[in-house]
Amino acid sequence: MRIIQISGKGRVGKTTLANLIAKYSFELGYTPIILPFAEAIKDQAAQQGITKENDSSKYREFCQKLGAEKRKEDADYWVTRTFSKMQEYMVKEIDNKREEKSYYEYVIIQDDVRYMNELALGRELAATQIFLSQGERDLSEMDATWRNHESEDMANQIEISFTKPNSEYEDAFDVIIFNDGTAEDLEHEVKINIIEWLEYGYIDLEFVDEAE
Numbered sequence: 001m002r003i004i005q006i007s008g009k010g011r012v013g014k015t016t017l018a019n020l021i022a023k024y025s026f027e028l029g030y031t032p033i034i035l036p037f038a039e040a041i042k043d044q045a046a047q048q049g050i051t052k053e054n055d056s057s058k059y060r061e062f063c064q065k066l067g068a069e070k071r072k073e074d075a076d077y078w079v080t081r082t083f084s085k086m087q088e089y090m091v092k093e094i095d096n097k098r099e100e101k102s103y104y105e106y107v108i109i110q111d112d113v114r115y116m117n118e119l120a121l122g123r124e125l126a127a128t129q130i131f132l133s134q135g136e137r138d139l140s141e142m143d144a145t146w147r148n149h150e151s152e153d154m155a156n157q158i159e160i161s162f163t164k165p166n167s168e169y170e171d172a173f174d175v176i177i178f179n180d181g182t183a184e185d186l187e188h189e190v191k192i193n194i195i196e197w198l199e200y201g202y203i204d205l206e207f208v209d210e211a212e
Helices: 014-027 039-047 056-073 077-098 116-124 150-161 183-200 205-211
Strands: 002-007 031-034 106-110 128-133 175-178
Touching: 002 014, 002 116, 002 150, 002 183, 014 031, 014 106, 014 128, 014 183, 039 056, 039 077, 056 077, 056 150, 077 106, 077 116, 077 205, 116 128, 128 150, 128 183, 175 183
Parallel strands: 002 106, 002 128, 031 106, 128 175
Antiparallel strands: none
């Protein structure tokens, strides 16, 4: 199994990057799975008819509120739920390999890594951790109130650090991408680096299986 985590500000292009990683991972013979920490939140929003496509402001407000409520009860609530889902894919991959299926190996892609405990889970699982920076680009809704939400704090602090010499975060991620070029530039970045990124985030599931 390969795991790739993506951090960055809202609207910086994390989902676009995740989809590109999925595309090129599939071309290399893997089965990509986009598994955000907020998947369960998005499911609950959808059940109430709230979608990003229909009303992005209402959708973001709902997700931020529900996410914060559960984290207040248990800081690791969403991390625990997501890790349980990862474990399901680990079991499936072991079965896929045993049955000699094509595309048996999964690439888990998380495009919404916003908190330190989410990064900590990735480190425990040898994930490739990518920070997608806005660089010199102005993002949409820069003055929106949702940018002051706690879920944006980590990315905001990291972005500010890049404007100073010797950023403390330069070595915190395996990869830093400054996404201030064109869409084609971002795709080229993925295309030429995907093999290396997949090598970073490798878990030997046979070893994990034996350890358990």
